[in-house]
Amino acid sequence: MARRLFLSVYLHWFRRDFRVRDNTALALAARLADAVVGVFVVDTRWFPSAAGCMGPFQARFWLAALTELRRTLLDLNIPLRIVTSADPAAALVVLARELHADGITFNKEYEPGQLALDRRLTRLAQDAGMQVRACKDAVIWEEFELLTGAESVYQVFTPYKRAWLAALAAKPTSVAGLPRRGTGLCCAADTVPAARALGYGAVEDSLPTGESGAEAMLAGFSGRLMRTYAAQRNYPAVEGSSRLSAHLNAGTISIRQCVVAALRGGAARDQCGGAGTWLAELIWREFYRMILFHYPHTVTEAFQRRYARLTWPERPDRVAAWSRGETGYPIVDAAMRSLAATGWMHNRLRMITAMFLVKDLDVHWRVGEDFFRQWLVDYDQASNVGGWQWSAGTGPDAAPYFRVMNPILQGRRFDPQGVFVRRWLPELGGVPVKSIHQPWLMSAALQKQAGCVIGRNYPAPLVDHGSARLAAIGRCVAAAARSQKSGR
Numbered sequence: 001m002a003r004r005l006f007l008s009v010y011l012h013w014f015r016r017d018f019r020v021r022d023n024t025a026l027a028l029a030a031r032l033a034d035a036v037v038g039v040f041v042v043d044t045r046w047f048p049s050a051a052g053c054m055g056p057f058q059a060r061f062w063l064a065a066l067t068e069l070r071r072t073l074l075d076l077n078i079p080l081r082i083v084t085s086a087d088p089a090a091a092l093v094v095l096a097r098e099l100h101a102d103g104i105t106f107n108k109e110y111e112p113g114q115l116a117l118d119r120r121l122t123r124l125a126q127d128a129g130m131q132v133r134a135c136k137d138a139v140i141w142e143e144f145e146l147l148t149g150a151e152s153v154y155q156v157f158t159p160y161k162r163a164w165l166a167a168l169a170a171k172p173t174s175v176a177g178l179p180r181r182g183t184g185l186c187c188a189a190d191t192v193p194a195a196r197a198l199g200y201g202a203v204e205d206s207l208p209t210g211e212s213g214a215e216a217m218l219a220g221f222s223g224r225l226m227r228t229y230a231a232q233r234n235y236p237a238v239e240g241s242s243r244l245s246a247h248l249n250a251g252t253i254s255i256r257q258c259v260v261a262a263l264r265g266g267a268a269r270d271q272c273g274g275a276g277t278w279l280a281e282l283i284w285r286e287f288y289r290m291i292l293f294h295y296p297h298t299v300t301e302a303f304q305r306r307y308a309r310l311t312w313p314e315r316p317d318r319v320a321a322w323s324r325g326e327t328g329y330p331i332v333d334a335a336m337r338s339l340a341a342t343g344w345m346h347n348r349l350r351m352i353t354a355m356f357l358v359k360d361l362d363v364h365w366r367v368g369e370d371f372f373r374q375w376l377v378d379y380d381q382a383s384n385v386g387g388w389q390w391s392a393g394t395g396p397d398a399a400p401y402f403r404v405m406n407p408i409l410q411g412r413r414f415d416p417q418g419v420f421v422r423r424w425l426p427e428l429g430g431v432p433v434k435s436i437h438q439p440w441l442m443s444a445a446l447q448k449q450a451g452c453v454i455g456r457n458y459p460a461p462l463v464d465h466g467s468a469r470l471a472a473i474g475r476c477v478a479a480a481a482r483s484q485k486s487g488r
């Protein structure tokens, strides 16, 4: 059918690039062929709501993005096909054959699992006599474009950022428009499955979805919040950051759209201003991608070899209390409850809760990394592993082993009035500001008066931060010494 009506057909595989604007590989497919068919593979190893799979917030967010994408693609005469399979590479080639496609395009990803998938797809497609075109799209600079003077991989962020900005000044980036409109539809579009049909329960959508939602959010942030970002971004009770992470991860907005917005906001002129600080965060995203590309073992192992010998006991009770937001430390508990309710957590709170789990509760960072994966709407393997290894002190350019965030001081500094804490812990609603980050210090009479009796309405602290901190530092020192002794 496709052959009879169209001279050439290309399949574009949507993986984490759910947009039509500024989509490099989609635009390439539209240039190469008369007819383009978009395809998304519901990978059954990843999609059902089960352990080890995509969490409910992210699944719903992706499906909403796909629903909008299906509509916008049809305006361009590109039908979206949905294929369900546990072997995406094979499924893509089967569909391409059925449509008599000449080739397949996709945008590159940099995680170990995705790279293996790309290799398999390339081999199968080439065996079937098809072209495969993979494009750089998700990053400004990819794996071998930014190396040190000695041709090695940057392991420290600041020099990486410097090189990143210098490369951008030498070769500015720009945003492309819509792909060329096809001459007609070469097959019908499929319906995007509902989250329920994939086994997901209902969760509340807390973000505007799809490409249109992303563009509106970027416009709102650029017009209003970008200027104050440097000053406001650390305070969870205020709207101080872009909240674009879920969109950047689903590709409903491109990294180039964000970088161009930051440059328009003055990022190049003033690196410490709002736009410059925001651009630096976008560069962290890329830094972690490149680290994961070059050091894929860091998905499960410490980046810093000297911490390879850290040992972690199983602590199911502590993990359960942390995940439920019942540690007795209000800033930690409020953060964990906000994650469960919205699928998103403020960056400052990610650092506090991650460090608390690893250092205060002595739990392996992988346990937390896995928990965040199940709940985050913006889950991204590179950034999540990067963030957890940073917090554990085991990653590249990580927090040093002696830095253990104090949840009381962090709470006082970044939520001074307890506005965020009260929002998520209504049981602390009557606690005076003075005690909001240490409610257990209230006298029995005051606890009663505040309607918050420790041990009844709100838990007593699970551990004592002071002694937990010393123990955490001791563990790191001992692990480094063991590793030095064994020559590793």
Ligand SMILES: Cc1cc2nc3c(=O)[nH]c(=O)nc-3n(C[C@H](O)[C@H](O)[C@H](O)COP(=O)(O)OP(=O)(O)OC[C@H]3O[C@@H](n4cnc5c(N)ncnc54)[C@H](O)[C@@H]3O)c2cc1C
Pocket: 233, 241, 242, 243, 244, 245, 246, 248, 249, 278, 281, 282, 283, 284, 285, 286, 288, 345, 346, 347, 348, 350, 351, 354, 372, 376, 378, 379, 380, 381, 383, 384, 385, 386, 387, 388, 391
């Ligand atoms: C333990 C831990 C786990 C994390 N897990 C993830 C994750 O799974 N997915 C994810 O996208 N981010 C993760 N981050 C990074 C960061 O917390 C989020 O990107 C940020 O909170 C998203 O909010 P925002 O979009 O308002 O960010 P903004 O402050 O507006 O920043 C703009 C963009 O820059 C990127 N960015 C910002 N901070 C970081 C960072 N520290 N590392 C990498 N990229 C960054 C994000 O794409 C973000 O959308 C994690 C951080 C920690 C400490």
